[in-house]
Amino acid sequence: MTTSRFEVIGIPGIPMVRPGDNLVDLISTALADIGESLQDTDIVCVAQKIISKAEGRLVRLADVKPSAAAIELALETDKDPQLVELILSESDEVLRKKPGVLIVRHKRGFVMANAGVDQSNVDHAEGDQALLLPLDPDASAATLRRELKAKCGADVGVVITDSANRPWRLGTTSIAIGAAGITVLDDRRGETDVYGRELKVTMLNNADAIATAATMVLGETVEKIPVAIIRGLQVSGDGQNASIINRPLEDDLFR
């Protein structure tokens, strides 16, 4: 990477997103309102929450019928059975459980609490609802990238961010659950250090680093600033998506 400086710009002014909303219109209007426009190599970071909302991934808990397994797991984890049913329906595997904690492998391969099913920043006026991850976050990122190009003319990268907890370390950072138009994993195997010895770090995770940098302006109140632009990083690339980040199961030492 040759970049030596870059900027992270939070984009305010995006209204509450509803199912069917056109995010490209909302983003381009918000950019214009603060006198910004997209440039080639910009990376548009979008909080998962507004992608999910635009794609209609809200589910009314009253419509969910919990299975026997969900009811049992809800008792073990002190969670709502309908919520647990949703979590299980989104997951391939439960990794850890204890009261208040349910860590699973999402069908898309991400290991995360509650399969990303979330009830914060969701309108519960007409009954409790929960928001699921986008059906295919990489496809959502690719679509957004293509539509931003069509609308704004700029060849940008897109990263869909989600906050995530980690083993051993308190406090959330973020991960990329979807990506398009960037080099997600910068593979440097075979390169050497200044003394000619093989590098210790051979693969940099650009996508998660970008998501985490964006989080510093998104924070959790993503309803207020759900989009950030990263400008100046030279990580353009094609053909990699965020699913390549998932470590192969056979290399997983922490199942």
Added chain:
Amino acid sequence: MTTSRFEVIGIPGIPMVRPGDNLVDLISTALADIGESLQDTDIVCVAQKIISKAEGRLVRLADVKPSAAAIELALETDKDPQLVELILSESDEVLRKKPGVLIVRHKRGFVMANAGVDQSNVDHAEGDQALLLPLDPDASAATLRRELKAKCGADVGVVITDSANRPWRLGTTSIAIGAAGITVLDDRRGETDVYGRELKVTMLNNADAIATAATMVLGETVEKIPVAIIRGLQVSGDGQNASIINRPLEDDLFR
């Protein structure tokens, strides 16, 4: 957090660091050379490697006598027995091992590969050497912060960064192994979302996010750009250091 934009600035021009070097002098000279000066609330991110080198944490492998346990573990992990001896001497607990992989809990509480003991970007001209983490990275950060204030007049935060691998996700990001002058964990428990419901994410890890953002300009060739300034983030704070990030052992689900 009220920040809506910030900048990450790589600082080139710092020479190869040797034991006893004064990092404050090296950093302030490098800043002057590119026409930059430190401002209040800047966060100075420094790669662990140059802190360790300045503090003389290089060890000649020829001087290390491996124990029987180190020899056995070296066989299991296909690593050098002297290197394994160093790793064990820096660690409290081995979490996972397999050929090529040794994941431990460092005496300072960080879970990491090889206890951070590293042979890349180290001069081996006079025999194989390895570099250990700073003895007390939080103390190193506090000292650097104090000395930068004395030398440059600015009230900055300091984060000492190290690259780190994670379970389940390929590609390295970074963690903060030392911090001073910033709010390391932004505790938002009790705050509510836009609909009045408790926030899903209640503690943001500013320090790791800052370290990871800095990594995008540091890369692995930290000998070339071992320092980055983060400008515009409002995360000043006192009294928190990076050791508070370590999740309490009793809450650790992945030992």
